[in-house]
Every structure is written in structure tokens, then in C-alpha cells.
Amino acid sequence: MQVNEQTGFVPTIVAFCCNWCSYAGADLSGTNRLQYPANVKIIRVPCSCRVNPMFILRAFGRGADGVILCGCHPGDCHYTTGNYYTRRRMTLLCSMLDYLGIERKRTRVEWVSAAEGAKFAKTMRSFAEEIAALGPNRRLEDLRVRKSEPEGRVPDAE
Amino acid sequence: MRNKLVERAKELLADGTVTRVIGWKRGEFSYDVTPAVFETAEELEKDFVYDGFCGANVSKYLIRESAKEGKILAFLKPCDAFSFNQLLAEHRIRRENVYAVGIPCEGMADIGKIRSAGIDGVTGIREEGEEFVLSTLYGEERIAKKDALAERCLVCKSKRHPVYDELIGEEGEDLPDDARFEAVDKLEKMTAEERFQFWRGELSRCIRCNACRNVCPACTCENCVFDNPDSGLSQKAAADPFEESMYHIIRAFHVAGRCTDCGECSRVCPENIPLHLLNRKFIKDIDELYGAYRAGENAENKNPLVSFREEDAEPSVVHERGRA
Numbered sequence: 001m002q003v004n005e006q007t008g009f010v011p012t013i014v015a016f017c018c019n020w021c022s023y024a025g026a027d028l029s030g031t032n033r034l035q036y037p038a039n040v041k042i043i044r045v046p047c048s049c050r051v052n053p054m055f056i057l058r059a060f061g062r063g064a065d066g067v068i069l070c071g072c073h074p075g076d077c078h079y080t081t082g083n084y085y086t087r088r089r090m091t092l093l094c095s096m097l098d099y100l101g102i103e104r105k106r107t108r109v110e111w112v113s114a115a116e117g118a119k120f121a122k123t124m125r126s127f128a129e130e131i132a133a134l135g136p137n138r139r140l141e142d143l144r145v146r147k148s149e150p151e152g153r154v155p156d157a158e
Numbered sequence: 159m160r161n162k163l164v165e166r167a168k169e170l171l172a173d174g175t176v177t178r179v180i181g182w183k184r185g186e187f188s189y190d191v192t193p194a195v196f197e198t199a200e201e202l203e204k205d206f207v208y209d210g211f212c213g214a215n216v217s218k219y220l221i222r223e224s225a226k227e228g229k230i231l232a233f234l235k236p237c238d239a240f241s242f243n244q245l246l247a248e249h250r251i252r253r254e255n256v257y258a259v260g261i262p263c264e265g266m267a268d269i270g271k272i273r274s275a276g277i278d279g280v281t282g283i284r285e286e287g288e289e290f291v292l293s294t295l296y297g298e299e300r301i302a303k304k305d306a307l308a309e310r311c312l313v314c315k316s317k318r319h320p321v322y323d324e325l326i327g328e329e330g331e332d333l334p335d336d337a338r339f340e341a342v343d344k345l346e347k348m349t350a351e352e353r354f355q356f357w358r359g360e361l362s363r364c365i366r367c368n369a370c371r372n373v374c375p376a377c378t379c380e381n382c383v384f385d386n387p388d389s390g391l392s393q394k395a396a397a398d399p400f401e402e403s404m405y406h407i408i409r410a411f412h413v414a415g416r417c418t419d420c421g422e423c424s425r426v427c428p429e430n431i432p433l434h435l436l437n438r439k440f441i442k443d444i445d446e447l448y449g450a451y452r453a454g455e456n457a458e459n460k461n462p463l464v465s466f467r468e469e470d471a472e473p474s475v476v477h478e479r480g481r482a
Contacts, residue, residue, distance in 0.1 A: 053407070053408060053411050054404070054408055057403075057404045057407060060400075061390070061404065075468065084466035084470065085463070087470055088447075088448065088463055088470060089463060091472075091476060092414060092440060092443055092463075093407075094473050095439070096410070096411065096443075097407075098350070098476055099345065099353065100353065100403060100407070101352070101354025101355070101358075102354065104350070108473075108477075109474070140400060141400060142398050143400070144398055
């Protein structure tokens, strides 16, 4: 579990992983006993291209502090071209979130293949560290779903 | 100009080329001109207007109108013609049912700007060189065009009609794009905190009237995602700041690559939120990352969001760009 040592903040991270590469990569890191932070909640999608910008926003709304989207490397998509579209869409979405003043580090796109268990674990560790350092997501959260603060989480760490 | 259009419309109605005409008519006041369909010469003579308040884009109405029987005459300003062309590219309009007449546009007035210049009780408008002459309840007033033009007209993208069957007046040219993106540039140069405060201030005024969606000539889905009760967005005034951000990001995202930057969203916004700045950000990003692209310029062009190149930039460019 990744925790911010100074504030005690425990981030919640949502990872959208494509079924064919990144989800298998996560599996591989598990069978290899490579640890990645337990803050990361994986949602499996058929292809990274399945991820609608609304999924990402909704994840933030429902309490995620960071959202990471993982798919096959461009050119290796199981459906041949899906992740090329993802790449364009997510570039625009990340850019728009940045434009609205939402911390640009909160969203990330990474390509992880089924053979890259170690990369998966490393990516998740570095992302969790970054989010832990950033603090809770306050700019894109839905106050109606703000849960009672879990133990150790500081309400206003900014 | 108005009389010229009415004359031509009457001729086309009389010789049977078209059965209806879509143009503009006065609303409650002379400055809230709305699109309207005319069927007879008498109606045209009585109600048709074309003046500095005819900012409304008629192309979206052509989706419904072109599905009906008989040909319709549409008067298209350059902005409308771009939207019309984009809708043709998306196969939303039956081209054979539309007789498109390109008409010149010297920019439309923004009633908000006129009011804030202290001119009230406006009953009519006409152009005179670089000025608008307004007849008001209290006599005639003059205002320089540059002070009264809508923002979108000050940074007009084109005076050219990308598509038409017939042209009234002379064909204009594309105008340089630079000025259009100045406001976006300015925002990009701010810090994330400043940007966040700016947008919070703007978007928190949103009353979710959905006017921006309803007027947008690119928003033409039969079933809108926002009408889905499971969309996670309430239908009325946003219950939470999150909903405002979500609604406006998604609205702009859904028209990214198809938005012709006609500026209708900002025109109809009752709260004067500069919604076009969201659309322009997408247009600017697409231009910078995927090559210059102008929606509606050519019905054959492929929307950049449904095409790709193998060497496209990685999403991390956003992180590397500018300051952290």
C-alpha cells in the first residue's frame, strides 16, 4: 500500500487495463511475485479503445485520485488498430484536463504488453508514488460521493 | 441585402425549384432573430429578415427539413456553410433536398456588447461602413463595428462558402487563424491553479439548460448521452461542481474534430460562459498534433479522431509541454 509518509494520505488509483496485453501483464507480475501497490484497482476492458472519456471522469468523480490507462503497444493491438485511436483520444482528453487546471499528473497512459510484468509493477509503483505526493483529488471530485475519510487519510492535505 | 434575398427566394419558389425557404425571422425583439421556415411569398415579404442580428446557424435545422418531401432553399452564411458541409460529410443531410444559397456575412452584432455600451431599447440594426447604426426607442445610435461584433466574428475564420449551389454577392476568402487562438494561448500560459479558478468561475454559472447542446450543429445524435438517466449527470442545474466539469468536457469532446467553431454555443449561453474556448482548445490541439484540419472545409476530409498515423505523438506530450 502506497502511503504519503508526511500526510498519511492513501491514494485510490484506478487502472483501466486491456484484456489482451496489460491485464495479462498484471497477471504476469502477480505470478512472478512482483509487488505493486494495493491502492491500484484494476478494471479490465476488452481494448484500451473501449475506454470512453466519461469512464475516466466518472472514476475521478467516484473518488479516484489518479487514473491510468494501459493498453497494448501501438501496433500490437489485438484488434489491430484500437490503441491508435485511444492514443489520439487520450492525448486530447489529458490536454483538456490540463487546460481546465486539473493536475496533469493525475491521468496517465502507458503501453504494457503481456510479457512486461516487471514494467507493469514498476509503472504502478511510480504512478502510485506520484499520486501519493500530489495529494487527494479535489479539483475533479464529486462531493456527494466523498466518503467518510478512511483511517490515516487527511481531509485537506493541500 | 435583405430585399435581394427575398427577391431571389420568391423567384425560386415561383419557378418550383424549391417548396420552402429557411431563413430568419424576428423573435420577441428585433435582436432575438430566430431561424424560420417560409412557405409563401407573402410570408417572406412579411417576416423575413437578414441583418446584423442573424447570427443563428440554420444548418442544424436542415437535418429535419431535408428529410421532408420537397426541396428547401437554405440561406447559408460562411459559418453555416461550414457546418452544413460537415453535416454532409456525416451523411446527416439529404443533399438532394437542399438548394443552398451562399450569402455574404460582414459579422454579426452581439446584443450584450451593445447593451453594455449603454444603448438600450434597440428596435433595428443596419450596417454603414465600419459602423452599426441602431434604431432605438430613444432615437438613432451609432457604434463602431469592432465594439459591437460578436467575439466569433472579430476572429472570423472564413468569408468563403465551402459548399453552395448558388452564390449571392462575391465569394470571400479564408482568413488567418492566429487571432482565433489568442484566448486559448492566454489560458495555456496561466498556471494550473489560475486556469482552475478561471474555469470554476465560468462553469459554476452553468444552469444546465442544455442550450449549447441543442443549438450545436455538430451535436446531432438522436439519443444524447446526457439524456440517459444512467449517465451520472442530473438533468437540471448541476448538483455538484463535478457535474459541471464533466458535462462541459464531454460536450466539447463529443464534437472534437467535428466542431467548425461557429460559436453558437457561446452565443446561446444564457450565462455567457465562453464555451467556444473549450472547443477551440481541441481544434488547436488537433491542428498542432495531427496537422492543420478544419472541420467542414471539405466533405471528403477524414475526422482526425477516427483516423490515425503510426507516428502520432504519445499522450505524454501533454505532460512534457510547458510548465508543470
